[in-house]
Each structure stands twice: as structure tokens, then as C-alpha cells.
Amino acid sequence: QRGAIQAKIFNLTAGDRYDIGQTISFQLHDTYEHIIQFPAQVLLNSFTVLLATRLKLTQERIRNVLLGKDSGRATVSFQLYEMPSQTPTNEQVIHHLRHLINKQTLNLLDPNRCVLNTVIGSVVVGPKGEPVNVKLFPQASGDYIGEFTPTKIGQHRIDITFANVPVQGSPFFTEVYDPSQVRIGPLPRDIIAATENTFEINLDNAGNVPLEIKILSPTGVNVPLKIDDASSRSTVKKVRFTPNETGVHYLNAKFGSEIVPGSPIKMMVNESRVVTAYGDGIHHALHEKSATFMIDTQDMQGDLKVRIEGPNSVIKNTLERNNDNLYKVTYVPVEVGFVNISIKWNGKDIVNSPYKAAVTNPERVRIIGGWQSILDSEDRMHIIINEEKKIRFDASHAGPGTLKADIRGITDGLRVPIRIDQQGTSYTLSFTAIREGKYDITITYDGNPLPNMPIRANASTASTHSGEHLKVEVHGRGSYEAKINEEAEFTIDASKATTHGSGIPVVRLTGVQADVEVRVRQIEQNIFHCSYVPTASGAYLLSVTWAERQIRGSPFKVNVLSNTNVNHSASRVVCSGDGLKMGILGKEIKCLIDTRGAGPGELTAYCQGASKTAFCRLFDHRDGTFTLYIKPQESGKHILTIKYNDEDVP
Structure with a gap:
């Protein structure tokens, strides 16, 4: 047979790049000789305009329009490009083009305004990938040897044609991989016999081929x-x-058909008798309360040392020996957050040491707006049946934990379905009672009940004044802004409520450090003048209830500004969290930023690695606190800069 053999290779993993076009071609009924009698540039420009119009594309997506010849007939080919912000996609365009041609509704016009018809089913779509250079070397036997040097990992497509006809099996697909990019470990510091041990292997930038791992024991047996x-x-x-x-x-590690560089790796497996620690105090503790855990030395003789450190303190602990192998450790954490518990045996960390224990204080979980905003004078909550009740909590000063709730009927013991939504350290408890009666509401934080639990709730039908609280309005600057040591004022207008003469608003202004007394004075029927004098700057919450229910928009956020120079407000911003110390490449790191003691201002964050800038995202909890999310783009040391009012936060 006569004909040229050709090979083309495409890196398919580059298919999502926007700078690589996809070759599309179709055939015309008209002969090539008939078409080439017209000026080529005029004809190609006409094709470009028609394709863009009929396919509903911008002309920048259609490039390199060419006229070719196949079996005497004219062919039109072009490069179809994706655009990041444009639709339809290439796949949708190709589907539409096939439909137009098969319906013979894609009619092109030559410069003489004559219609050029297409051949049904003649659309040919090229691979959506990056071309790779390939060389073919003929052999004396008549065979060919093809060579190409891939520069990127991923699946590659190989198209081989003979006399412009694909050979049997074409296209072929092959995976390109790089075993030198396989990262093993770190391996466990102490590998114990008869115990499950783990380590990780990172295949980023290595490719997608089978990974084979074998571990040989000293006697040559494969370890399961x-x-x-x-x-x-x-x-x-x-x-x-x-x-x-x-x-x-x-x-021993093999990736694809290649041995991973550095393999085999030596590992020492030790006896299974090791020192262990267990107990609640190794994982959880309450602020300023005694916490305990046990250490089992397995009747071995050695030097045991325990060191416990908080975020800003070294915590004293006592070691009490119960018997020859059991020790009881007691400590009292002096701050909320995570404490590191280091347990060393003969100078080395035991398994899983250092431990990280979460220290919480459920007494610091606050109701946004204060308990008085949801409870009456007898500390009872009023619920309207078949109406959703929402209670919002602030746990920013309670330490790391999770808020949970349990609501049960007192007489029947049946649980009320609840939903808890979390945003950072803010929680919203939502529930709906469907029966009248009394309920017990128990709120826990990190498994420990909040003070004065359970709360007694009375569920009843809506009163004749239901919805009156929605008719009450608040006006005045003091409802959203004030200055320290200056009287701030606002007005509560309940004149539209029908409970004339009987309604009295309950007003509370709560802050992080202390609450502020609000004086309420009636100046007209159902119109009240309110005033207060704050003594500390920061963010406050103004809660206004009418007929035992929060009015629309309550609680309101009030910013209390300082009368003195605020240029050093950045020094009063508090940053906390593990994200300030370390992180893992490719995973989002977070830390908490508290600006409530610094007053109003602008918060910015920037994180720079050795050569790449990390992605930073600030989430505003709308109570003066923010969560900073950082996603590094490279390993190594990073510099995190946090500024408040254009000043560095210490």
C-alpha cells in the first residue's frame, strides 16, 4: 500500500487551558476547484462571520479558518477556543454545529452570494489538548519507531494514521508520570509490633498510575x-x-513500572510493650477546674516526665502513683483554648505525644442580647406553638467546642426537633413546638451544660396581640453609634401597636466587658426616650423587646467610639488560633481575630511565602470578631501581616 504514516500526540490534561484551541472541520458538497476561484481572504472572512453568527459566538473564539481539500471536495477547518467568562462551552458549540449540518441548515455564502451546502455528518472534532512534538523513524523492516519527550504528567492521546486513515486501535492513550515526585512519609517515630501503624504517601505532581507498596519483615515475609x-x-x-x-x-515502593527513588527504606519495629496515656483529661478539660488522666507504664522501669502548656502559660501538674505501673496526672488549666500535653518516657515522647486537649468554659457562652431578652422575670421562656423560635449564642470566649441542645416535653418526655447553625463561634438554635405545654431546654457546650440548665419554657397559642412587636420602631443615633463618657440617645416608637397604654419595652445594651444601663422614659403614649453613657469603646448589642418578643432588627449593633486618640487601636486587637503558628500545604488554615476592644476600624490581612502569595479570606461575624482563612500555595516559611486602621497588629 502507498501512503504516508503520521502520528500526533496531545496532552489531554491541558484540555482546560484557555490558550489551546480545538480543531473542528466539516466538508462541503462543492468542489475545491470551484471554491478557490474566489479571493481566499474574502472567502475565509465570510466563513468566520457566518460561523460566529450561526453558532452565537464572539469572533475571537473562532480563529485560523482554513480551506482544504478532501477527495476533491472543499473542507473548512477552524480553531474553536474556550473563553473563561463566555458560554456556550466548546462541547455545546460542537453539538449545535452537528445539528445544523445534519439538518442542512448551515448554508455558507460565497462572494457571489451563492449558497454552499455542507455534507451531512461530516463534522470532525479534534482532541481538546496541548500538542506534543513526536518523531517517526522508519526501520528496514518497514516498521516505524515513534519518540516523544513529555514535559507534563497526565493522560496523553496518540493518533496514528496511514494514508490519512486511522490505524486499528487508534487513538491510543498513555499515562505520563514522574516517580521522583512521590513523597513517602514522614514515617512513624515509633513503629510497634502487633499494632496498626500508619504513614502517608503524597502523589501530587506524580501522575495517575498504580502505586505498589511492599514491606518485608526480617524473615522475608510480606507485612499485611x-x-x-x-x-x-x-x-x-x-x-x-x-x-x-x-x-x-x-x-519497597513502585510507581507504575518504576522504583520510587530512595526505595527501599529501612524501618525499625520495636516491641509492643509501650507507655500509654488515657482518660478524659488527655482530650478535654474545663477552665479553672481539675482535669485528670492516667499513664500506664506497663511495669517498666524508666523516667516519666509530664509537661502541660497553654497558649500563654505553663500549667502546673501533679503526678500521683497509684501502683507499680499506673500514674494519675491532675492539672487545672488557667485559660481557654488548646493545651499541649507532652509525656516523655526516658526522654522520648510516648505514642501520640504531645496530646492536644481542648479547654472550654461553658459559663462564657453568651446569649446575644442577654438572657433577659428571651426570659421573663421568673427566668422562663415563652414560646408560641407552630412558630419557629431562634436563640443566638456567642461562644467566642468559651474555648474550642461544639454547642448542642436538647428540648423535651416535661409531661411526655418527647423531644422537639432542633437545628443548630454555626458560623465560626456564633450559633443559632432554631426549633418549633407544636403542642402547648411546658418544656425543658438544656444547652451544652463541649458536652458540659451551661449555667442554670435546664431552662423552663411555656408553649401556648399566639395571643390577640401577636405581631405587635413588628410594629415597634427604633430611631436615633444612639441605636447604632455612641462615644465613651458621652450620653447617647434614641427613641422607641410603639405608637402603631394596638396595646395602647399597656406596652412597656425591655431594653438591654450588652458588651464584651460589661453591660451598660439604659434609662427608659415615656414621653408620649407608647413613645419612649432612651439614654445611656458607655464607659468603654467597642462593639455592643442593643436588645429591644416588646410584648416579650424581640422587635424587628433586634439586637442592633452599636459601635462605641473613643474620644481619645485611636491611632493605637491595633494594639487592642487580639489574634488567636493554630493558624498563627503552622499549617499544611493545600489545606485551609484559620485563626480568630477579635477587634471588639479596638473600636471601629478597617481590618486587612496579607500572607506572603517565599515566592507565592497565600490566599486570604476574612469572614465577618458581625459582632466585632472575624475568622481569617489562609490557603498557602507553597511550603516553607510565610509572613502573615494583619493590620487594623493601617497599623500592624502585635
């Missing part, structure tokens, strides 16, 4: 192991293995 995805990122694998022998083991 299991490989799972470590997270939603399937490029990180977690290897679990349980050795049954002690001594030197060898870890």
Missing part, C-alpha cells in the same frame, strides 16, 4: 497492609500496616 485515600484529595494515600516481627523492615 492497606492503602486508602487519606482525604478527599485522592493524591494523598494513607498506608496502614501491622507488623508481627520486631527488627529491621524494608519498605
Whole structure:
């Protein structure tokens, strides 16, 4: 047979790039000789305008329009480009083009305004990928050897044609990978026999081919192991293995058909008798309350040392020996947050040391607007049946934990369905009672009840004055802004409510450090003048209730400004969280920023690595606190800059 053999290779992983066009072609009924009698540029410009119009595209997406010849007939080919902000997609355009041609409704016009018809089913779509250079070398036997040097990992498509006809099996697909990018470890510091041990293997930028791991024991036996995805990122694998022998083991890793550089790796497996720690105090503790945990030394002789550190303190602990192998550790945390518990045996950390225990204080969980905004004078809550009740909590000063609730009928013990929505350290409890009666509401934080639990609630039908609270309005600057040591004023207008002469508003102004007394004086029927004098700057919440229900918009946020120089407000901004110390590449890091003691101002954050800028996102909780989310783009040391009113936060 006669004909030229051709090979084309495309990197399919580059298919989502916007600077790579996709080749599309179709055939005309008209002969090539008939078409070329017209000026080429005029004809190609006509084709470009027609394609853009009929396919509903901008002309910038249609490039490199060419006229070709196939079996005597004329062919039209062009490059179809994706645009980041434009629709339809390439796939949708190709589907539409096939439909037009098969219905013979795509009619082109030559310069003489004559219609050029297309051949039904003649649309040919090229691969959506980046071309790769390939060389073909003919052999004496008549065979060909093809060579190409890939520069990127991922799936590549190989199209081979002979005499412009695809050979059998074409296109072929091959995976390009790089075993030098496989990252193993770090391996466990202490590998214990008869115990499951784990380590991770990172395949980022390595490719998508099978990973093979074998661990050989000192006697040459393969150790049973299991490989799972470590997270939603399937490029990180977690290897679990349980050795049954002690001594030197060898870890062999193969990626595709290649040995991973650095393999095999030596691993020392030790005896299973190790010092362990257990108990609630190793994971949780209450602020300024005694916490305990146990240490089991397995009847071994050695030096045991325990050190407990809080975010800003070293916490004293006592070590009490119960018997030859059990020790009881007691400590009292002096601040909320996470404490690190380091347990060393003969100078080395025991398994899982250092531990991280969460210290919480449920007494610091606050109702936004104060308890008085939801309770009556007898500390009871009033609920209207079949109407959703919402209670908002602020746990920003309670430490790391989770807020939970349980609501039950007193007589029947049946639970009321609840929903808790969380945004940072703010929680919203929502529930709806469907029966009249009395209920007990128990709120817990990190498993510990809040003070004065449970709350007694009375559920009843809506009164004749239902909805009156929605008719009450608040006016005046003092409802949203004030200055310290200056009287602020606002007015409560309940004149539209029908409870003339009987309604009295309940007003509370709560802050982080202290509440502010609000004086309420009636000046007209159902119109009240309110005033207060704040003594500290910051963000406050103004709660106004009418007929035992919050009015529309309550609680209101009030910014109390300082009369003195506020240029040093940045020094009163408090930043906390593990994200200030370390993070993991590719994972979002977060920390909490509290500006309530600094007064109103602008908060900015910027994080710079060695060569790349990390993504920073600030979430405003609308109570003076923010959560900063940081996503680094490279490993290594980063510099985090946080400014408040253009001044660095210490």
C-alpha cells in the first residue's frame, strides 16, 4: 500500500487551558476547484462571520479558518477556543454545529452570494489538548519507531494514521508520570509490633498510575497492609500496616513500572510493650477546674516526665502513683483554648505525644442580647406553638467546642426537633413546638451544660396581640453609634401597636466587658426616650423587646467610639488560633481575630511565602470578631501581616 504514516500526540490534561484551541472541520458538497476561484481572504472572512453568527459566538473564539481539500471536495477547518467568562462551552458549540449540518441548515455564502451546502455528518472534532512534538523513524523492516519527550504528567492521546486513515486501535492513550515526585512519609517515630501503624504517601505532581507498596519483615515475609485515600484529595494515600516481627523492615515502593527513588527504606519495629496515656483529661478539660488522666507504664522501669502548656502559660501538674505501673496526672488549666500535653518516657515522647486537649468554659457562652431578652422575670421562656423560635449564642470566649441542645416535653418526655447553625463561634438554635405545654431546654457546650440548665419554657397559642412587636420602631443615633463618657440617645416608637397604654419595652445594651444601663422614659403614649453613657469603646448589642418578643432588627449593633486618640487601636486587637503558628500545604488554615476592644476600624490581612502569595479570606461575624482563612500555595516559611486602621497588629 502507498501512503504516508503520521502520528500526533496531545496532552489531554491541558484540555482546560484557555490558550489551546480545538480543531473542528466539516466538508462541503462543492468542489475545491470551484471554491478557490474566489479571493481566499474574502472567502475565509465570510466563513468566520457566518460561523460566529450561526453558532452565537464572539469572533475571537473562532480563529485560523482554513480551506482544504478532501477527495476533491472543499473542507473548512477552524480553531474553536474556550473563553473563561463566555458560554456556550466548546462541547455545546460542537453539538449545535452537528445539528445544523445534519439538518442542512448551515448554508455558507460565497462572494457571489451563492449558497454552499455542507455534507451531512461530516463534522470532525479534534482532541481538546496541548500538542506534543513526536518523531517517526522508519526501520528496514518497514516498521516505524515513534519518540516523544513529555514535559507534563497526565493522560496523553496518540493518533496514528496511514494514508490519512486511522490505524486499528487508534487513538491510543498513555499515562505520563514522574516517580521522583512521590513523597513517602514522614514515617512513624515509633513503629510497634502487633499494632496498626500508619504513614502517608503524597502523589501530587506524580501522575495517575498504580502505586505498589511492599514491606518485608526480617524473615522475608510480606507485612499485611492497606492503602486508602487519606482525604478527599485522592493524591494523598494513607498506608496502614501491622507488623508481627520486631527488627529491621524494608519498605519497597513502585510507581507504575518504576522504583520510587530512595526505595527501599529501612524501618525499625520495636516491641509492643509501650507507655500509654488515657482518660478524659488527655482530650478535654474545663477552665479553672481539675482535669485528670492516667499513664500506664506497663511495669517498666524508666523516667516519666509530664509537661502541660497553654497558649500563654505553663500549667502546673501533679503526678500521683497509684501502683507499680499506673500514674494519675491532675492539672487545672488557667485559660481557654488548646493545651499541649507532652509525656516523655526516658526522654522520648510516648505514642501520640504531645496530646492536644481542648479547654472550654461553658459559663462564657453568651446569649446575644442577654438572657433577659428571651426570659421573663421568673427566668422562663415563652414560646408560641407552630412558630419557629431562634436563640443566638456567642461562644467566642468559651474555648474550642461544639454547642448542642436538647428540648423535651416535661409531661411526655418527647423531644422537639432542633437545628443548630454555626458560623465560626456564633450559633443559632432554631426549633418549633407544636403542642402547648411546658418544656425543658438544656444547652451544652463541649458536652458540659451551661449555667442554670435546664431552662423552663411555656408553649401556648399566639395571643390577640401577636405581631405587635413588628410594629415597634427604633430611631436615633444612639441605636447604632455612641462615644465613651458621652450620653447617647434614641427613641422607641410603639405608637402603631394596638396595646395602647399597656406596652412597656425591655431594653438591654450588652458588651464584651460589661453591660451598660439604659434609662427608659415615656414621653408620649407608647413613645419612649432612651439614654445611656458607655464607659468603654467597642462593639455592643442593643436588645429591644416588646410584648416579650424581640422587635424587628433586634439586637442592633452599636459601635462605641473613643474620644481619645485611636491611632493605637491595633494594639487592642487580639489574634488567636493554630493558624498563627503552622499549617499544611493545600489545606485551609484559620485563626480568630477579635477587634471588639479596638473600636471601629478597617481590618486587612496579607500572607506572603517565599515566592507565592497565600490566599486570604476574612469572614465577618458581625459582632466585632472575624475568622481569617489562609490557603498557602507553597511550603516553607510565610509572613502573615494583619493590620487594623493601617497599623500592624502585635
